[in-house]
Amino acid sequence: MPSFDEVLKEAGEFGRFQKRVFFLLCQTGITFSFLFASVVFLGQAPDNYWCRIPGAAELSERCGWTLEEERYFTVLPLHLGNGSSSGECERLDVVWDTSTSCASPLSHYGNLSARNLLLATCHDNWVYKQPHSSITSEYNLVCGNAWMLDLSQAILNLGFLAGAFTLGYAADRYGRILIYLLSCLGVGICGIIVAFAPNFTVFLIFRFLQGVFGKGTWMTCYVIVTEIVGSDQRIIGIAIQIFFTLGIMILPGIAYLIPTWQGIQLAISLPNFLFLLYYWVVPESPRWLLTRRKGEKALKIMHNIAKHNGKYLSPHYSEITVSNEEVSNPSFLDLVRTPRMRRNTLILMYAWFTSALIYQGLVMRLGIVGGNLYLDFFISGAVELPAAFLILVTIDRIGRRLPFGISNIVAGIACLITAFLPEDIPWLKTTVATLGRLGITMAFEIVYLVNIELYPTTLRNFGVSLCSSLCDLGGIIAPFLLFRLAAIWLELPLIIFSILAVICGLLVLLLPETKGISLPETVEDVEQLSR
Numbered sequence: 001m002p003s004f005d006e007v008l009k010e011a012g013e014f015g016r017f018q019k020r021v022f023f024l025l026c027q028t029g030i031t032f033s034f035l036f037a038s039v040v041f042l043g044q045a046p047d048n049y050w051c052r053i054p055g056a057a058e059l060s061e062r063c064g065w066t067l068e069e070e071r072y073f074t075v076l077p078l079h080l081g082n083g084s085s086s087g088e089c090e091r092l093d094v095v096w097d098t099s100t101s102c103a104s105p106l107s108h109y110g111n112l113s114a115r116n117l118l119l120a121t122c123h124d125n126w127v128y129k130q131p132h133s134s135i136t137s138e139y140n141l142v143c144g145n146a147w148m149l150d151l152s153q154a155i156l157n158l159g160f161l162a163g164a165f166t167l168g169y170a171a172d173r174y175g176r177i178l179i180y181l182l183s184c185l186g187v188g189i190c191g192i193i194v195a196f197a198p199n200f201t202v203f204l205i206f207r208f209l210q211g212v213f214g215k216g217t218w219m220t221c222y223v224i225v226t227e228i229v230g231s232d233q234r235i236i237g238i239a240i241q242i243f244f245t246l247g248i249m250i251l252p253g254i255a256y257l258i259p260t261w262q263g264i265q266l267a268i269s270l271p272n273f274l275f276l277l278y279y280w281v282v283p284e285s286p287r288w289l290l291t292r293r294k295g296e297k298a299l300k301i302m303h304n305i306a307k308h309n310g311k312y313l314s315p316h317y318s319e320i321t322v323s324n325e326e327v328s329n330p331s332f333l334d335l336v337r338t339p340r341m342r343r344n345t346l347i348l349m350y351a352w353f354t355s356a357l358i359y360q361g362l363v364m365r366l367g368i369v370g371g372n373l374y375l376d377f378f379i380s381g382a383v384e385l386p387a388a389f390l391i392l393v394t395i396d397r398i399g400r401r402l403p404f405g406i407s408n409i410v411a412g413i414a415c416l417i418t419a420f421l422p423e424d425i426p427w428l429k430t431t432v433a434t435l436g437r438l439g440i441t442m443a444f445e446i447v448y449l450v451n452i453e454l455y456p457t458t459l460r461n462f463g464v465s466l467c468s469s470l471c472d473l474g475g476i477i478a479p480f481l482l483f484r485l486a487a488i489w490l491e492l493p494l495i496i497f498s499i500l501a502v503i504c505g506l507l508v509l510l511l512p513e514t515k516g517i518s519l520p521e522t523v524e525d526v527e528q529l530s531r
Helices: 004-011 016-037 056-063 067-081 105-109 147-174 176-195 200-227 236-257 261-269 271-280 286-291 295-308 332-336 339-366 373-382 385-398 401-420 426-453 460-488 492-510 523-530
Strands: 049-051 090-092 119-121 126-128
Touching (some): 016 200, 016 261, 049 090, 056 067, 067 126, 147 460, 200 236, 236 385, 261 271, 286 295, 332 460, 339 426, 339 523, 426 492
């Protein structure tokens, strides 16, 4: 009986059918990037807000004040009596009542030149010029509550982490396309609930669930694409990253055109329902069907692929070799039971963690500067495009391992040089830091491909999901590591990034080269590959 790769070569390794499936599933990269980075625009800090004095709403209505007039009477005394207060996080410790004069409410403050005015911390009585422009103004995530905005992104990353474990396992047990479609449905439904969440607690719960399902769509579509093409075409997995970058570049345009956070949330969530149409055009992975002893279904799909590719399978292809490996429910022990699988797993977990930590750290570091948020965000996405093209040019010529190692080492050296460059040449400092980001972006994109190629079909989705869960852990840690170390010395985070990246670059050189080699079907294949 022929093997799957022999049948695939006969049916076409990257014909019209695979190109169509590839293009359709790549759209998932755009919507996932929306979810991944949307907090930047959903949580924009409000431009103009202040803390309302108790009784001010009633007095403003009685006196017929506009919001600007109310703000004038509320904030002006703070500027006059205490120049350090802006009226955003504290207010005068007074109460306006029916005895307050509309014409002269300032008489309540007595001598405005005195600097001993009693102030009270503001808790939940803020007034915003645009109350629904972001979740920051919607749920009062300002002043003492500002940390809750960071919590919302941490919760999303926790959702990614949970999705990697649960849905990665489910995709290996119940099928790639089933979990993909359920995940798309989940992202869409949870996204709508997030947009209309009545309070911040409900927002966080469904933000978490959106992260769970979002990770399911991203990882599963990646595996499907790489399992239906030949070994020479698996670099299309890198091309999926280009669509992620395109999403990063499109997102600021959406946010610029839509003035409310609810509108932005709906715009980035609703497209996921369109992916449900893939039920009729994207088949189950035939590789996965073979591992579940469903050779007839796999062969039927292969005949369909050959037909769309203008090929014809020989009549003797009446059965495909089924994996001899016992089908079982995957677990972490399966990834570390044999020596070379164990080595690969530990190195890949560290590579995922390091790539995410350094990537997000460098993005946040470059984003601390002021400027036009929409334009700066667009440019930050455009910087990532050369990374994918460099990989596509080099990875099939010199292999996976060398570019993987060099990109990490270049990122580490760039971070180290940036840390010690003088502040009086900012253009050079920014250029070298950007080179570091380019290097870590390349490493981040290569780890996806290498991770897929180093696991057998029976463990592939689970292995990729588990290893990539360290990416989510790195994303959670990155802001805390960056800002805590920067408080000690501004460039200290770059030193840590440099050490982590260089170590990663050396470790990945220990991985086996997978250029031009068929995807392993069993654990024994992986062990032989490493030898």
